[in-house]
Amino acid sequence: MQENGSTISTRPRSLWFGGVVVSASILLVSCAGTALSGKTPEQRVEQRAQQRLDALLAWDLDKVMEYTTPVYRSRVSKNQYGSRYLGVANWTEANVDSVSCSEDRCDVKVQVTYEMVRPRMTNTRPLDETWIKVDGQWYIYHK
Secondary structure, three states: OEEOOEEOOOOOHHHHHHHHHHHHHHHHHHHHHHHHHOOOHHHHHHHHHHHHHHHHHOOOHHHHHOOEOHHHHHHOOHHHHHHOOHHHHHEEEEEEEEEEEEOOEEEEEEEEEEEEOOOOEEEEEEEEEEEEEEOOEEEEOOO
């Protein structure tokens, strides 16, 4: 429809404005997704591995189980999993030391500091973990 040489839209302004808002929202989500996906696999796994260690030190088994693969969670109960880590009560610190990834697998080196009861002393030792990518998310791999 034209009036005096200019085009007049027959769509109500609210529809046009709604389209702009939706477009802007999609753009923002896309940018946020790009920023998150800008992390390397090593950075993602390092973050998740440290979060898991922190949850383990806090003995938050519900949280710790979230870092195991869905298949593992379907086979192993929280109590069974916790029995693997009974020595954590003596841990005083646990930190990711290094992460090395290839494709959908990462090798994680962890340093764990713990108190020994006899002889009374503090010790630090390395632990090796394997993390795998399942459906776009990284999980610690247990057999």
